[in-house]
Amino acid sequence: MRNKYYSLIAVMFMMAFGFTACQQVKTSSSPPNILFCIADDASFPHMGAYGTQWVNTPGFDRVAKEGLLFMKCYTPNAKCAPSRSSLLTGRNSWQLEQAANHWPHFPTKFKTYVEVLGENGYFTGFTGKGWGPGRAVTADGSPRALAGPAFQEHTLTPPTGKISPKDYFKNFLDFLDQSPDDQPWCFWYGGHEPHRAYEYGSGVQVGHKSMESIDQVPEFWPDTDTVRNDMLDYALELEYFDQQLSKMLAELEARGQLDNTIVVVTADNGMPFPRIKAQEYEMSNHLPLAIMWPQGISHPGRRVDDFVSFIDFAPTFLEVAGVDWQASGMKSTPGSSLTDIFAGESDGINNPERNFVVFGKERHDVGRPDDAGYPIRGIIKRDYLYVKNYHPERWPAGNPETGYLATDGGATKSEILRMRRQGVDASYWQWNFGKRPAEELYNISEDPACMNNLVEDPAVADYLTSLRAQLETVLQRQQDPRVLGQGDIFQTYEYSDENSRNFYHRYMAGEELNAGWVEPSDFETEPIED
Secondary structure (H helix, E strand, C coil), rough: CHCCCCCCCCCCCCCCCCCCCCCCCCCCCCCCEEEEEEECCCCCCCCHHHHCCCCCCCCHHHHHCEEEEEEECCCCCCCCCHHHHHHHCCCCHCCHHHCCCCCCCHHHHHHHHHHHHHHCCCCEEEEEEECCCCCCCCHHHCCCCHHHCCCCCEEECCCCCCCCCCCCHHHHHHHHHHHHCCCCCEEEECCCCCCCCCCHHHHHHHHHHHHCCCCCCCCCCCCCHHHHHHHHHHHHHHHHHHHHHHHHHHHHCCCCCCEEEEEEEEEEECCCCCCCCCCCCCHHEEEEEEEECCCCHHHHHHHECCEEHHHHHHHHHHHHHHCHHHHCCCCCCCCCCHHHHHCCCCEEECCCCCCEEEEECCCCCCCHHHHHHCEEEEEEEEEEEEEEEEEEEECCCCEEEEEEECCCHHHHHHCCCCHHHHCCHHHHHHHHHCCCCCCCEEEECCCCCCCCCCCCCCCHHHHHHHHHHHHHHHHHHHCCCCCCCCHHHHHHCCCCCCCCHHHHHHHHCCCCCCCCCCCCCHCCCCCCCC
């Protein structure tokens, strides 16, 4: 029975963040259900609640209106597998050994919050895309369900040929029907949308969207019909993800379960376009986030300005479930439960100590000699984003001759490459695919596209020094091998996709290879100057 679980009366107040006993804190008498909804590749602010007009997201907007709208949520690593690894474990990717990389072998030593909840009375499951891509098995080689057992039976005919045929909603109904009445549940809805590929022109033809509805094309892309069509195709798929969310919310309401369900809606990394997904800029790591919990969030409808990270999800879920972190078998986490924010009273900052986030990456995709990565570490604090590129001599999006494999193939990528090859404009190619300096600093409040590098600006020299020092201190405390002089360890971890492993040397040796996520035209047949 649910009353055997820990009471949440004390969960959301006086958590060493300065809250007083006189505050009104909403509580629940039984552990909440958890519905975690994650889109595959969507950037902030591409949800209606943020004011974006060319994307219609009533599901997300409802969660924000009846809960909290987060303005500064960041993933520690802007790529599918490492981002999902961080949110499932509460650890930054450089604290996860092989799981710092894309297509990894997930280490057996790290448990996920879903696995722990399953061991502590929760009924768990997922539909769509769970953790991945990569390989996750137990010590004896048995498959691990990092996001819960799969519910994938139902399919449908999607609006376009590129949208997943999985019927997320019906699979969720199966899960609810099988969930025991005397247990709380934890469900992961992982949409495959708006991951590429797209059906070109579907935003206009299927979604009846207008290219004029896009108020601004990012400065690092050309403002052409091709790019606008690509953005609208992305919008159509993001709306499809949101439509399934809306149906899930309505079903929970009809069953009387919505009040004590935490609903979290976000994405794993930024949109699958050049200079965003798999990179580490503002639009790469800054993600949409809305959370509702009618029985557990005080003063719903607030806009939250605290910096929060994906590593905060796991400690939040275990705390509200009444599961002790240390006793659970989870490794230590630098993350912090969001219950201090749940207990807030007004818009703005709830906890002044939540004033920065750190991020970085190691190896994302193949395409460089020896499958080398492009290691980065960075910090965002106040209005500034600082990036340290450890190997600026490497191509940040992958080598040109193997198709810039750290950027998914698509219309915008093809347009930028075409313009340089035809001598129309090479500046877009440089911004998206060219080499970068060892350090970058941007004022993201004035320059969210991260175009104006301020590293040499004397006006911010002192603050740059402060950011460098704080990043180093944080990473030293987290035992990051990269700052401890052991960064090469990430290069030794095996790439678990055998078809793509050692791609560069095999391709250069004459094998007919295509990574599958790039277009044949992406490969550069002529040498590119360093």
